[in-house]
Amino acid sequence: MMFEPVGDDEVELLIERLADGDPEVRRVALIELANTAQPEAVAPIAKAVEDPDAGVRLQAAISLGEFDGFEAAEALGIALVDADARVAQAASDSIAELKAPEAAAALLPLVEHVSGFVRASALRGLKALRHPEALAIGVKAMKDPEPGVRAQAVGVVGYLKAEESLPALIAACRDADAEVRRTAAGALAFSKSPHAADALIGVLADEGWAVRECAAETLGKSRFDQARGPLAGLLDDDVWQVRVKAIRSLGQLKAKEAVDRIAQSLHHEVSNLRKEAAAALGEIADPAALPHLEALVNDPDPDVRKNVRWALSRIGAATG
Amino acid sequence: MPLANTPTSVPVLVDAEKCIADKGCTVCVDVCPLDVLRISEDTGKAYMKYDECWYCMPCEADCPTNAVTVTIPYLLR
Amino acid sequence: MQSDARMDEIRDGLSEVECDVLVLGGGTAGPMAALRAKKKNPKATVILLEKANVKRSGAISMGMDGLNNAVIPGYATPEQYTKEITIANDGIVDQAAVYKYAENCYDIIQELDRFGIRFQKDENGEYDVKKVHHLGTYVLPMPNGETVKKALYRQLRRERILISNRYMATRLLTGPTGRVAGVIAFNTRTAEFIVVKAKAVIMCMGAAGRLGLPVSGYLYGTYENPTNSGEGYAMAYHAGAALANLECFQINPLIKDYNGPSCAYVAGPFGGYTANSRDERFIECDYWSGQMMQEFYQELVSGKGPVYLKLNHLQPETAEHIEDILHKVERPSRGRFHENRGTRYAQSMIEMHISEIGFCSGHSASGVFVDDFARTTVPGLYAAGDMASVPHNYMLGAFTNGAIAGEDAMGFADGHDFESFDAGDVAAEQTRIMAPTTREDGLPPNQIEYKVRRFVNDYLQPPKVTAKYEIAQRRFAEIRQDAEERMMVRDAHELMRAAEVWSILDCADMAAYASLYRTESRWGLYHMRADYPERDEDNWRCHVLLSKKDGEMHCEKRDVAPYIVPISDEEMGAYYRQRITATA
Ligand SMILES: Cc1cc2nc3c(=O)[nH]c(=O)nc-3n(C[C@H](O)[C@H](O)[C@H](O)COP(=O)(O)OP(=O)(O)OC[C@H]3O[C@@H](n4cnc5c(N)ncnc54)[C@H](O)[C@@H]3O)c2cc1C
Numbered sequence A: 001m002m003f004e005p006v007g008d009d010e011v012e013l014l015i016e017r018l019a020d021g022d023p024e025v026r027r028v029a030l031i032e033l034a035n036t037a038q039p040e041a042v043a044p045i046a047k048a049v050e051d052p053d054a055g056v057r058l059q060a061a062i063s064l065g066e067f068d069g070f071e072a073a074e075a076l077g078i079a080l081v082d083a084d085a086r087v088a089q090a091a092s093d094s095i096a097e098l099k100a101p102e103a104a105a106a107l108l109p110l111v112e113h114v115s116g117f118v119r120a121s122a123l124r125g126l127k128a129l130r131h132p133e134a135l136a137i138g139v140k141a142m143k144d145p146e147p148g149v150r151a152q153a154v155g156v157v158g159y160l161k162a163e164e165s166l167p168a169l170i171a172a173c174r175d176a177d178a179e180v181r182r183t184a185a186g187a188l189a190f191s192k193s194p195h196a197a198d199a200l201i202g203v204l205a206d207e208g209w210a211v212r213e214c215a216a217e218t219l220g221k222s223r224f225d226q227a228r229g230p231l232a233g234l235l236d237d238d239v240w241q242v243r244v245k246a247i248r249s250l251g252q253l254k255a256k257e258a259v260d261r262i263a264q265s266l267h268h269e270v271s272n273l274r275k276e277a278a279a280a281l282g283e284i285a286d287p288a289a290l291p292h293l294e295a296l297v298n299d300p301d302p303d304v305r306k307n308v309r310w311a312l313s314r315i316g317a318a319t320g
Numbered sequence B: 001m002p003l004a005n006t007p008t009s010v011p012v013l014v015d016a017e018k019c020i021a022d023k024g025c026t027v028c029v030d031v032c033p034l035d036v037l038r039i040s041e042d043t044g045k046a047y048m049k050y051d052e053c054w055y056c057m058p059c060e061a062d063c064p065t066n067a068v069t070v071t072i073p074y075l076l077r
Numbered sequence C: 001m002q003s004d005a006r007m008d009e010i011r012d013g014l015s016e017v018e019c020d021v022l023v024l025g026g027g028t029a030g031p032m033a034a035l036r037a038k039k040k041n042p043k044a045t046v047i048l049l050e051k052a053n054v055k056r057s058g059a060i061s062m063g064m065d066g067l068n069n070a071v072i073p074g075y076a077t078p079e080q081y082t083k084e085i086t087i088a089n090d091g092i093v094d095q096a097a098v099y100k101y102a103e104n105c106y107d108i109i110q111e112l113d114r115f116g117i118r119f120q121k122d123e124n125g126e127y128d129v130k131k132v133h134h135l136g137t138y139v140l141p142m143p144n145g146e147t148v149k150k151a152l153y154r155q156l157r158r159e160r161i162l163i164s165n166r167y168m169a170t171r172l173l174t175g176p177t178g179r180v181a182g183v184i185a186f187n188t189r190t191a192e193f194i195v196v197k198a199k200a201v202i203m204c205m206g207a208a209g210r211l212g213l214p215v216s217g218y219l220y221g222t223y224e225n226p227t228n229s230g231e232g233y234a235m236a237y238h239a240g241a242a243l244a245n246l247e248c249f250q251i252n253p254l255i256k257d258y259n260g261p262s263c264a265y266v267a268g269p270f271g272g273y274t275a276n277s278r279d280e281r282f283i284e285c286d287y288w289s290g291q292m293m294q295e296f297y298q299e300l301v302s303g304k305g306p307v308y309l310k311l312n313h314l315q316p317e318t319a320e321h322i323e324d325i326l327h328k329v330e331r332p333s334r335g336r337f338h339e340n341r342g343t344r345y346a347q348s349m350i351e352m353h354i355s356e357i358g359f360c361s362g363h364s365a366s367g368v369f370v371d372d373f374a375r376t377t378v379p380g381l382y383a384a385g386d387m388a389s390v391p392h393n394y395m396l397g398a399f400t401n402g403a404i405a406g407e408d409a410m411g412f413a414d415g416h417d418f419e420s421f422d423a424g425d426v427a428a429e430q431t432r433i434m435a436p437t438t439r440e441d442g443l444p445p446n447q448i449e450y451k452v453r454r455f456v457n458d459y460l461q462p463p464k465v466t467a468k469y470e471i472a473q474r475r476f477a478e479i480r481q482d483a484e485e486r487m488m489v490r491d492a493h494e495l496m497r498a499a500e501v502w503s504i505l506d507c508a509d510m511a512a513y514a515s516l517y518r519t520e521s522r523w524g525l526y527h528m529r530a531d532y533p534e535r536d537e538d539n540w541r542c543h544v545l546l547s548k549k550d551g552e553m554h555c556e557k558r559d560v561a562p563y564i565v566p567i568s569d570e571e572m573g574a575y576y577r578q579r580i581t582a583t584a
């Protein structure tokens, strides 16, 4: 065969093989049907999610991930409630690949399903579709009893970047589940509202280090000036990765008053922290940092030395 | 110079119980960039014919029945 | 389905097909070139010919961890990127192509996104670009990078591009005026030949990855996908195209023995870094370059060696998250490798090494010489991706320049008719390829290949020494003669391996010849000549173009095109000062 088969005859032939009595033959036919990537292949593959054989249904759920649109999404919805867990998981993964806005109509009703897995999967699929109707549904799902569902719901709402979702996102920053709180803190990045800032500042005291890290980073990205004090308070956090983010944000906020506190990190044993501290002091460019930085020009770490030199030149330029 | 056969332990294993090559599947043979897998005439199942593997794993990832296992070639372990 | 015995049986056969635009190699650049060509003229015929299977071929066969060099508005500018690339390549850059890439790559990201290839986004759905380099912010992770090839394949099938899998191209056909006329290839499972006549040909055949031998001695344990054995370079050479700066080798940092990427770009944003045995960071250089590799190499052989990837200072959850990414997407067998050795990232550092040498513009700067439209010096012939001379291309460069090539090539095809060629060239090529099938007894290709590549390591691996290079040239000539007289194969699969031996030998010869021509050191470790240790700006601030003239290998100098983004001496000097501290 010189070329991969093209054309409609190919699809016809494969559809015939889908009627074979041997489930493994049907399965191979499904793989080849998906390979054609032709729109006519969707309907027969979609039908196969109701095949009596679990292996065939699994293949159908995988293959539908290669397509898009309402028809594929609707069939995936059926596969999502399959009694066989592998089929359901494959459907969930395929749903996450959907991109066409029309697919949303098939997923929206599933958000009310009795199974938490189905609700979470539907939300996971809705996220990238950014359907306006998903906003209210997502906000509601943020009160779901299952944390996995709530985390996906925050994802949907975060993608829609709607000011009216702020109260819900802020509430989610106090969720019982750390992953939900982290996602919610990250999702607040779009907002310039002082309420968002207050919520993020509150999160700086979270018990989960990854949650604190996320809030510290977001506050800097959003340039919330009111966070300068609270961020400086994070500079003795037990986890150095959190301190790195706090220092970076203080640099972005040009927090002059934090120079001395930041400078303390110039002597930390983890060079990542020294490097970040030097960079932040350069961003702030306050002469008060000079003596601290000068002590570090011969740091054993080249990245630290580079940032120290850069910071010194910035301060020189600012004062000279 | 005549040729001799040198034994080599191949890194790719196929579980014959799971393999459905006899039903027309050729997925692993199709996707392998080095083209080292074949369907055996004797058993009707896939196997590694040439020891020229990049341990890249499409054969394992794409096999519909999870019949393929890729291990690291002994020389690099 | 073909049964096993028939599958690799050598058969006689020669067919001919024609198309408007022919793309050779369906890895990364190739699919994009084919799609763009078809988009430009939907009525035209586009053929994509591939040695493996487009579904899972090339450097990204399994997936990719991220874009290393994304120029995304708000994070980096084309000017800044062009400047950094120029500096990282010691000034030997025709900036137009780099700048054009930088201007176009964001559109390509969005197009790939529409194809269903997913890039990392933050909680608001914006691209989550990471700063890894000292200056610009260019890294965009791809947590679902394993879907790349599938998405491309789907797109090709949807657009009904004619795909020819398992055909290995071996020679370009050219006409009386030197213009490209098509290609000759053979089926790697049947040995049947095919001649594809085309108005324009785009070569996207990847790096020359099977040039040096990995330290393990395993022929296929290469950094690059070993399917990429250098045909692109050899074919361009024999068709009369110029190749640029082949002395600028590719050498990469990697996980020792596993020989897969070290993934500084993945670990960097999380705080991971390359350290010596004292746990200290040591790399001075800002950008991935020969200079960086030089520092790496020096540390490796110094008292502070070996070199490690350090992640064990991170929170255990972070180290595990990195494991999860690295063991899933790009080279997923990596997890199995570490498992065998009992290495966990959160606990111990991971020993690194440097790769065997190769040609690849994806990571360095050598390749078939092209302009900013991906045109080679042969009319109608284009090159994109790892085998074309645009430096530091990586994956996004392959996609972007593939697109540029596809569009321009279709324009060329629309304005031209088929070029004629000499049928004698086809017959001669068949004879050349089939020669090993005519012998009952002889040397198998794998042994010949092993020998070439062992000598590549022994003699060509930097530091480069003139006398050693001359020995290598003599050895390669002897091996070439052995291959001509005694190479033998038993089936079509082995015939592919035999044909690859020729490309590997051609690349080894070109690597040696170009390296000897440039009598200075440049690009750090990539062209470190022990007997010409200094950079010589007066005589060698230029490209070296290698080509075939009157049947012989030939090199000449070519001026670097005037910069479109000026670089002050101070900026260039800052880079060189870094180097002095590093080598002192
Ligand atoms: C392990 C690894 C990790 C990498 N990680 C990253 C990363 O994280 N980010 C990034 O941006 N870049 C990365 N790169 C670089 C990037 O993948 C490459 O630059 C890019 O994919 C090259 O594309 P290409 O089209 O030139 O080559 P390829 O994608 O390799 O395609 C070449 C194609 O040509 C075919 N071929 C070869 N010879 C012939 C012949 N004779 N006839 C017909 N066909 C032939 C091959 O089978 C192959 O399909 C990585 C590369 C490697 C190897």
Ligand code: SF4
Pocket: B014, B018, B019, B020, B021, B025, B026, B027, B028, B029, B045, B046, B062, B063, B064, B065, B066, B067, B068
């Ligand atoms: S992909 Fe799996 S089932 Fe198919 S032939 Fe290969 S091993 Fe057998």
Ligand code: SF4
Pocket: B012, B031, B032, B033, B034, B035, B036, B037, B052, B053, B054, B055, B056, B057, B058, B059, B060, B070
């Ligand atoms: S791991 Fe890669 S090279 Fe090895 S058999 Fe599988 S697909 Fe082929």
